[in-house]
Amino acid sequence: MGVRVKTGHTLLAATLGLGMAFGAQAGKYPDITSLPDLKINVAKAELGKRLFFDRRISGDAGIACSDCHKPENGYAHPDALSPGYPGNGHFRNSPSVVNAAHKKVWMHDGRLGTNLNDVTREMLTEDYIMNMDMRVMQERAKQDPKYVQMFKDAGFGEPSNGSIRKAIPEYLKTLTSENAPIDTGKMSASAKRGQKLFKGKAGCIQCHNGPLATDGKAYNTGVPENFDIFLDPMNHHAFIAFAMFQGIEDYMNLKRDPGYYNITMDAADTGKFVTPSLRELKYSAPYMHNGMIKSLYDVVGFYNRGGGKDSRKDSRLKPLKLGKQDIKDLVAFLESMSGDPLTSGKHVWKDPYPAEYPVIENWTQVKN
Amino acid sequence: MSNVIQTPTLLAAAITTALLAGCAGQATSESTAAPAAEKSMAAAPMAMAGPAPLAPLGEPPIPPDNLQSAAKIELGKILFFDPRLGGDASTGCSTCHEPDQGWAWAEDFSRGYPGTVHWRNSQTIINSAYFPRQFWAGSASSNESQARGAARGGVAGNGEADIMEARLRVIPEYVERFREAFGTEWPIVRDAWRAIASFERTLVQRDTPLDKYLLGDKSALDADQLKGKELFEGKAGCIQCHNGAITSDQDFHNIGIPPNKRWEEDGLAQITFRFEQYAKGQTQEGYRKAKSDWGFYYRSKNAWDKGKFRTAPLRYLKYTAPYMHNGVFYTLEEVVDFYDRGGFDEDGRTTMFTENKSSLIKPLGLTDDEKDALVAFLESMSGEEMLMDKPEMPEYAPLFTLAELEAAQEAK
Numbered sequence: 077m078g079v080r081v082k083t084g085h086t087l088l089a090a091t092l093g094l095g096m097a098f099g100a101q102a103g104k105y106p107d108i109t110s111l112p113d114l115k116i117n118v119a120k121a122e123l124g125k126r127l128f129f130d131r132r133i134s135g136d137a138g139i140a141c142s143d144c145h146k147p148e149n150g151y152a153h154p155d156a157l158s159p160g161y162p163g164n165g166h167f168r169n170s171p172s173v174v175n176a177a178h179k180k181v182w183m184h185d186g187r188l189g190t191n192l193n194d195v196t197r198e199m200l201t202e203d204y205i206m207n208m209d210m211r212v213m214q215e216r217a218k219q220d221p222k223y224v225q226m227f228k229d230a231g232f233g234e235p236s237n238g239s240i241r242k243a244i245p246e247y248l249k250t251l252t253s254e255n256a257p258i259d260t261g262k263m264s265a266s267a268k269r270g271q272k273l274f275k276g277k278a279g280c281i282q283c284h285n286g287p288l289a290t291d292g293k294a295y296n297t298g299v300p301e302n303f304d305i306f307l308d309p310m311n312h313h314a315f316i317a318f319a320m321f322q323g324i325e326d327y328m329n330l331k332r333d334p335g336y337y338n339i340t341m342d343a344a345d346t347g348k349f350v351t352p353s354l355r356e357l358k359y360s361a362p363y364m365h366n367g368m369i370k371s372l373y374d375v376v377g378f379y380n381r382g383g384g385k386d387s388r389k390d391s392r393l394k395p396l397k398l399g400k401q402d403i404k405d406l407v408a409f410l411e412s413m414s415g416d417p418l419t420s421g422k423h424v425w426k427d428p429y430p431a432e433y434p435v436i437e438n439w440t441q442v443k444n
Numbered sequence: 445m446s447n448v449i450q451t452p453t454l455l456a457a458a459i460t461t462a463l464l465a466g467c468a469g470q471a472t473s474e475s476t477a478a479p480a481a482e483k484s485m486a487a488a489p490m491a492m493a494g495p496a497p498l499a500p501l502g503e504p505p506i507p508p509d510n511l512q513s514a515a516k517i518e519l520g521k522i523l524f525f526d527p528r529l530g531g532d533a534s535t536g537c538s539t540c541h542e543p544d545q546g547w548a549w550a551e552d553f554s555r556g557y558p559g560t561v562h563w564r565n566s567q568t569i570i571n572s573a574y575f576p577r578q579f580w581a582g583s584a585s586s587n588e589s590q591a592r593g594a595a596r597g598g599v600a601g602n603g604e605a606d607i608m609e610a611r612l613r614v615i616p617e618y619v620e621r622f623r624e625a626f627g628t629e630w631p632i633v634r635d636a637w638r639a640i641a642s643f644e645r646t647l648v649q650r651d652t653p654l655d656k657y658l659l660g661d662k663s664a665l666d667a668d669q670l671k672g673k674e675l676f677e678g679k680a681g682c683i684q685c686h687n688g689a690i691t692s693d694q695d696f697h698n699i700g701i702p703p704n705k706r707w708e709e710d711g712l713a714q715i716t717f718r719f720e721q722y723a724k725g726q727t728q729e730g731y732r733k734a735k736s737d738w739g740f741y742y743r744s745k746n747a748w749d750k751g752k753f754r755t756a757p758l759r760y761l762k763y764t765a766p767y768m769h770n771g772v773f774y775t776l777e778e779v780v781d782f783y784d785r786g787g788f789d790e791d792g793r794t795t796m797f798t799e800n801k802s803s804l805i806k807p808l809g810l811t812d813d814e815k816d817a818l819v820a821f822l823e824s825m826s827g828e829e830m831l832m833d834k835p836e837m838p839e840y841a842p843l844f845t846l847a848e849l850e851a852a853q854e855a856k
Contacts, residue, residue, distance in 0.1 A: 135602050136532045137559030163533030164607065203607035207531045209598035211722045212560065215715045298856075303849045309614035309840035316610035328613065328630060331844060331852035347856070386856045433711030440708060443732045444718050 105275075105285035108354075108413070110259045111178050112287070114249045119230040124247025126226065127240060129425040132216050133200065135207035138162045141199065141244070144170040147419045150359030151251060156367025157304055157311055164204035165311030167302075167318065167333065169367035172360040174418065175353055177249040181292045184365035185335050186350040187322075192245035200241075204314040210237035219433040250423060253355050256415035263412045269402075270409025278379065278396055278406060289354035289413060294336035296347045297393060298384025301332050302366035333366065347386055358414035372407045495687035498677070500658040501650045501759070502689060504573035510588065510638045512645060515625040520643030522621075523636050525834050528611045530601035534558055537594065537601075537640065540566045543832045546763030547647065552704055552771030553713065560599040563716045563737065565771035570760040570830060573645040574690045580769035581739045582696065582754040587641035592634070598723065599716050609633035617838030649760060653824040665824055672821025675814055680783065682818075684804050685755040691825065696740040696752035697802045700787025700794040703736035704770040736796045737770060751797035762826035776819045784810045 127133055131140040144158050145151040150172045153159065158170035168184050182188040182195045200208045217223045217235035224235060232239035257263045263271070274280045283291055305311045319327035322338040336348035349365045363369045369378055378384065380403065383393035398406070418424075436442065506512055523529060527536035540554050540562070541547045547569040549555055554566035564580055572578060573587060584590035595601035595608065612618045612631035622631040625639060656664035665673065676682045685693050706713045721731040724742035740752040753769050767773045772789065773782060781790065786807035788794050795801055810818070 132559070135559065135598075136534070136557060138532065161532060163528070163531065203531065203604045207602065207604075209602065209719075212598050212715070212719050215718045215722075218718070219711050219715045301849070301853055303846065306844050306849055307842050307846065309842055312843065313607065313610040313614045313840075316613060317604075317606045320606055320610065328843075331849055332856065385853075388856075433715060435709055435711045436714055439714065440735050444721070444734065 105281045105291075106287075108258060108285065108289050109287050111175065111252055114177060114252065116249050117230070117246055119226070120232075120243050120246040121250050122247075123223075123226045123230045123232075124243035124245070125250070125423070125425045126223070127244050128247055130429055132220075132429065133206065133208060133213050133240070134161065135209065135212075136162060139206060141173075141206075142424075144205075145173045147424050148359070148417070150174055150356040150414075151418070152360035154361070156302060156362050160204040160310065160314055161202075161207045163310075164314050165308055166204060167305040167311050167315040168365055169362065171352065172356050173248060174251045174356045175253060175288060177245065177252065178288055179290075179292070179353070181350055184349050184352075185338060186292075186294055187339055192248055193241045196241045196244045203317060210240075213237055213240065216433070219436070220430065221434065222430075251418055253413075253415040254418065256355065257412040259415070264408055266405045266408040267412040268409075270405035270407070270412075273398070273402055273406050274409055278398065278402075279392060280379070280406075282392055283351045284354050290351040292350065294345065294348035294350045295390045295392075296335075296386055296388045297349075298347070298386035298389040299349075299364045299366065299378075300368050300384055302368050305333065305366070306331060335365070344388065347388055354410060355413045356415070358411050359417060372410050373403065376403050376406045376410075495683050495685075495693065498654065498658065498673075498683070498687065498691065499689040500655040501571070501574070501648070504571075504645050504648050506645065507586065507588075510641060512642050513625060515621065516639045516642040517646055518643075519618075519621045519625050520639035520641070522618075522835050522838065523640050524643055526837055528615075529595050529603060529608050529636065530557070531603040531607075532558060533611075535601055537569075537591070538834065540600070541569050543830070546570070546760065546765075547830070548764045550765065552706065552766050556599040556716065557602040560716055561710070561712045562599050563713065563720050564769050565766060568760050568764045569644055569647050571648050571690065571757060573641075573648055575692070575694065575757070577694050577754055580753050580756070581742065582694070583743055587644045588637050591637040591640045591644075595637075598719060605633045608636070611840075612636065614840050614843060615838050616841050647830065649827050649830060652759065652827040654821075655827075657824070666820070668817050668820040669824045670821075671814075672817035672819070672824075675810070675818050676821055679814075680808050680810065680818060681804060682783075685802075686758050691758040692755040694754065696749065696754055697804070698739070698751040698753075698795055698797060698800040699805050700782075700798075700801050701751075701753070701768050701770065701772060702789055702793035703796060704772055707735070738797075739769070748800055751795045751800050758822060759825045760827075760830075762823055763829055776822050777815070780810070780815045780818050780822075784808045784815065 128141045131137050131143070134140065139159075139161055144153050146153055151174050152172040153170035156169060158166040158168060160166040171184065176182065176195070177192060180189065182192075188195050188198060197210075198205070200206050200210060200213070214235060214237040217227070217240065227233065227235045227239060230239075230243060232243070253259065257267065274284075283293070283295060285291055305315050315330075315333075316327060319330055319334070319338075323341075324330065324334060324338055332347065334346050336350070337343070337346040339345070357363070357372060361371060363372075363375050369375050376398070379393070380396045380398045382395040383389055523537075524541075525536060525538045527534050527539060529536050530539075535557050540549050542549060549566035552565060554562035554564065556562040567580065572590075576585065578584040578587070578590040584593055593600075595603050596605070609631065612622070612633065618631050622628055622635060626632070626635045628635065653664045653669070676686075685695070685697055687693055704713075707717050717734075718731070720737075721734050726734060726742070730738075736751070738750045740749040740754075741747070743749075756768070761767070761776065765774055765776075767776070767779050773779045778790075782788065783805070784807065787801060787805040
């Protein structure tokens with residue numbers, strides 16, 4: 077089962093003070109600038125890459141990180157609700173992990189706020205994600221001579237579950253936006269008009285700001301529930317297990333994703349989700365924590381109507397009265413935050429994995 | 445914890461696992477120290493009064509906090525066959541305890557959770573209700589705690605309690621049946637283990653030829669079997685450990701079973717072998733050097749318990765080959781030859797812990813006829829094969845209607 081880490085109430089406190097009119101406030105928010113360079117240990121990242129695409133690091137060796145975070149979909153998944161570990165469904169959209177290494181808060185509800193080592197652990201051990209007993213995982217890695225060599229080359233010594241949880245985050249660092257027009261400055265005229273709207277009339281910048289276009293805080297935007305969480309019992313049982321573990325009362329009768337509420341247990345936070353990054357959206361449809369919005373046009377349309385319906389909806393969201401051209405321009409701007417697809421061998425492990433574990437010869441003589 | 449593996453990351457992981465699982469099932473429960481009473485019992489010398497005689501099997505004991513009921517038994521039966529009581533919904537109890545494989549698995553090592561192989565032989569469920577100590581090394585103390593451990597172990601069911609409980613709750617027939625059997629609003633996974641235990645208490649066999657004979661039907665055993673019985677109780681000395689109604693003293697002995705060669709030849713088996721050393725709380729040093737199953741040692745941590753296993757019950761053996769904790773013998777003839785050679789296989793292999801080998805195991809000097817008679821007698825401890833059709837599995841169904849969800853959405 078996963079780990080529940082309280083990111084604390086400070087997040088909440090920070091968001092409450094911000095309910096001001098937009099427009100005039102644009103200058104207050106950090107610009108969407110280029111992402112800083114991350115120092116990467118190549119050997120460790122290479123090892124992490126092989127692990128990320130390897131199904132053998134899940135309990136029944138049936139699912140890899142890359143099965144839910146697919147390179148061709150911006151390392152997200154094209155289904156509204158993520159697949160689950162075999163025998164399970166899921167209740168949230170699988171987010172892009174491109175630029176995850178630049179974040180401070182992870183998961184749609186922001187429940188992990190420590191580091192990617194923790195996030196990786198949660199992914200590996202969660203029943204409905206990879207259901208891996210990490211002791212089995214470690215012994216599998218030790219049985220694969222290629223891993224034994226790679227761990228050594230990376231300076232880890234022999235394979236261990238601790239170093240697996242270091243190598244994968246190192247690889248995640250390599251998944252950073254490359255050549256996005258917003259970074260190279262090669263933006264179309266339409267995208268530039270969209271950027272103005274984004275910072276001005278449309279008010280997006282209030283929440284989507286800084287290099288990742290997120291302030292890392294949680295808001296209620298009124299995204300409609302995805303009923304498939306409840307109508308598909310496989311999704312629902314994963315959701316029940318999650319809600320039970322989070323300690324949410326009356327979880328059997330819950331008919332909505334409580335979102336940020338599970339961190340603060342404050343009813344006012346029900347239905348809040350952490351502002352997502354807006355980079356690489358070109359590849360990562362559908363959108364929102366539950367995949368309820370299919371295209372960027374639809375997202376902009378959603379905001380143009382003032383967001384969804386929820387009594388606790390954030391007061392910043394008001395009908396925007398954008399025209400057809402405005403909407404196109406905003407979409408063009410959103411697209412200008414996506415770079416080249418990260419689908420070549422530089423980011424994707426393309427060699428096949430051995431179909432069987434080779435035997436360790438001379439077993440009775442060598443140390444385990 | 446001082447003798448537990450010290451690699452910090454491993455330790456951290458082990459602790460995490462234990463914390464998160466609440467109590468981590470088969471694997472870690474083995475590493476907790478055995479109660480003092482058990483230790484002293486294991487260490488105690490053979491009772492001076494001589495072994496308990498063979499006896500007909502009575503009713504299985506029923507724990508007062510889990511009385512039998514028809515509703516529980518029926519529920520337990522369905523659950524026993526339901527693979528959703530395992531991590532990826534593929535591996536339930538019956539997956540490794542197949543009714544037509546003697547309620548066990550007909551290979552040396554049990555099949556494992558997908559992607560793994562087990563490291564011990566799968567035991568039959570038949571008569572398990574009688575054993576105060578379960579598993580080859582006696583690490584579980586009841587059918588209830590055994591079932592819980594089995595569903596969760598990394599190479600067995602690999603299922604976490606909360607996901608299994610959540611699954612039961614979206615299967616309306618189970619919700620109904622748990623309510624009837626236990627009176628709870630929603631299924632609770634602990635009650636699943638109780639129901640399965642109740643079902644297992646019905647899987648008993650009390651009408652074997654030996655039982656009939658012991659109850660007075662002198663024609664129930666033929667001449668050969670009677671001769672075997674005499675050897676069993678006399679020259680061959682089997683009765684010293686295999687005694688009483690359950691044909692087991694429930695004590696631990698090293699009888700000289702050699703390690704399974706498969707660990708030298710099969711990569712997947714090597715993975716599980718090392719995993720089990722961790723899972724069973726080996727020291728770092730033990731983990732590095734272990735090359736066979738240390739048996740009862742994992743619980744007692746006494747050097748003299750290395751290679752000791754619970755005296756295996758001998759009932760229903762006709763259907764449960766292969767034999768021994770690691771399945772090294774495929775026939776009862778091989779088993780008898782092994783004992784006749786004083787605890788050596790046909791290649792002269794024996795336990796790696798010869799210093800712990802029971803002094804009761806020594807060459808027997810049996811003739812071929814005597815060996816046949818002994819096998820014939822062993823077979824008289826099995827009755828008819830107990831087969832069972834897999835019950836129909838109840839289906840998942842949504843708990844809410846679309847209209848209810850829409851109303852909730854409206855009310856947001």
